[in-house]
Amino acid sequence: MNHSISLTVNGVRRDIALTDPRVTLLDLLREQLDLTGTKKGCDRGQCGACTILVDGRRINSCLALAISHDGASITTIEGVARGDELHPLQTAFIAHDGFQCGFCTPGQLMSALGLIDEGQAGCDAERIREGMSGNLCRCGAYAGITDAVLEVQQKLKAEKERRVA
Template sequence: MNFPISLTINGVRRDIELDDPRVTLLDLLRERLQLTGTKKGCDRGQCGACTVLVNGQRINSCLALAISHDGADLLTIEGVARGDQLHPLQAAFIAHDGMQCGFCTPGQIMSALGLIHEGQAGDDPERVREGMSGNLCRCGAYAGITDAVLEAQKILANSDQRRSA
């Protein structure tokens, strides 16, 4: 028995036939759709490497069944940059050495993007650390990650102010 679902992934509508209702969103993205930027870390929702945005909210895709997100709008790390132009958050991660091995970086960036869009980043490093606490970095690049989120938050807030003026 097949289970048809429709997802908008990085702005592109995808009609998908699932042959198993137990397929996670993470496995669908990585194995069926070849969107391998989303990483499989712990596969238990504890590390944040699989973070994606679903309808603008951060989720651990390893814990989400694909079938339960029929009709959803997903953003993965592959959809953050615009062509060759990095998103300000991606550029800030580079500028502040917010990565070392890079394995956790896609999940960190997606979580930070969600944190900023939720209006939860603010300008307090402790608030950012708390908001990002579900994303682990084995290399310990937390100071650079925090600085990158704070810088991107300022840049994005300034660009939003300019657009509304």
């Protein structure tokens, strides 16, 4: 049985023929669309390595059937930088050494982008830690991750205040 769906992936509309309804968004990205930045750590919603944004919200792509997301707009790690220009969060992750092996990093970054957009954590380190707890990092780079997100939040806040003033 063939199903065709259409997705907007990193701003580009893609019409996709799904030969199997069992395909998850994660496997679609990695195995069919050659977008391998999104990682599979557990495939069961328990590690966060596969985090992507779907219609602007962070979710675990391993627990999302592609066929159910017909029409969705998806952002993956490949769509975060603008050309050679890194997103401030990416720069902050490098500066704060918010990773070691790097395998969880795309998921951490997508999760952090989602967290910033959700607007619940602000510049509160404790809320950032809680909000980033859906992304395991076995190397233990949590301190750098928290510092990186906090720095970007503080910059955003300062920018907002400047604009208001």
